[in-house]
Amino acid sequence: MKTPFSDHIIYTILHATKAALILGGISVESHSAARRLFGRHFIKTGRFDVKYAKILNTEQDMRYRADYDSMYVAHEQDAKECVNDAEDFLHAIEHYLKAEGVDMTGD
Numbered sequence: 001m002k003t004p005f006s007d008h009i010i011y012t013i014l015h016a017t018k019a020a021l022i023l024g025g026i027s028v029e030s031h032s033a034a035r036r037l038f039g040r041h042f043i044k045t046g047r048f049d050v051k052y053a054k055i056l057n058t059e060q061d062m063r064y065r066a067d068y069d070s071m072y073v074a075h076e077q078d079a080k081e082c083v084n085d086a087e088d089f090l091h092a093i094e095h096y097l098k099a100e101g102v103d104m105t106g107d
Contacts, residue, residue: 010059013086014034017035020093023100048096058082062078
């Protein structure tokens with residue numbers, strides 16, 4: 001069963017990923033391009049730890065399973081881990097954006 005929960009998490013992570021890429025002058029159109037380019041420009045260069053690529057991949061894979069596997073059931077522990085991973089990912093992106101001079105106050 002597809003849940004809005006899985007969509008919200010992956011889209012939050014994808015938008016954060018795209019923000020980092022756009023700041024670097026890299027435009028992306030698809031989810032797979034965001035994953036690939038994040039790995040190329042941020043993981044392989046050492047700007048982000050490899051765990052963030054794993055989080056991005058895991059969250060997107062979970063969403064695909066929720067969308068296309070009629071037998072897939074997200075368990076409470078999986079959901080908690082996803083939320084924790086998403087928070088970690090967002091904090092890392094926020095730290096990067098701030099370090100690059102992005103005003104995060106919304107003013």
